[in-house]
Amino acid sequence: MGRQGSGGPNAFSRAVVDAVDDLRVQRGVSTPALIERAGFSRGYYYKRTRGETPFSTNDVQTIAEALGVPIRTLLEPAIAASDRRDEPGSDRPDAALLGYRLRKLVALHVARTPAPPVDRAVRAAVAKRGRLLAGADWEQLLTGGPTEVSDDDLRAVAEFFDVPAEYLLRVAMPGIVDVLDARLEVETALAETGVGIAARSVNAASPAELLAIAEAIRTAAPTERGSR
Structure with missing residues (x-):
């Protein structure tokens, strides 16, 4: 009997998305520039970074070439991140550290772009990725309080501030x-x-x-x- 598809992206697929975003930022390439270099449509790329469907192996090679790196440079961090997720314990930042990092990102954004209000801009950007971030949750994040915000929500926030998703998902990289x-x-x-x-x-x-x-x-x- 043939094996059926596994549905949506699994943990490794999400790790690949994070690795793509991390490497993009490290290489100083904007998201629109990467999409253009790779020859993707915006809808095709964002559907995968939103976690609706995974990147294919063809996509991974195309992205690596667009960023000017060997494929292993893209895959090795994803493999390492996937391995860490399988280990006991967690290296995710606690609420206080996450709030500290978010406040630092907000300070830089405000210094660069005084208007519109950051909370409104962040929530609008997150909504474009098909995510919903309530105002109360954003305030809780900033103050280091407990929330129900998901990893995918934080990935969308990281994309808004143009930093690697791991900055909000890992204590240290x-x-x-x-x-x-x-x-x-x-x-x-x-x-x-x-x-x-x-x-x-x-x-x-x-x-x-x-x-x-x-x-x-x-x-x-x-x-x-x-x-x-």
């Missing part, structure tokens, strides 16, 4: 979370103070160096603005 945290600090300092330094000029710095740069920007900014 070697080479990703620490650097991302530090870069967010630098970018927020740049946006808040208006200091004219290209963020990409510090991309090679370590997390500790990036945090020092962010502190120096905030310290020097009032003097610089006052001298104009």
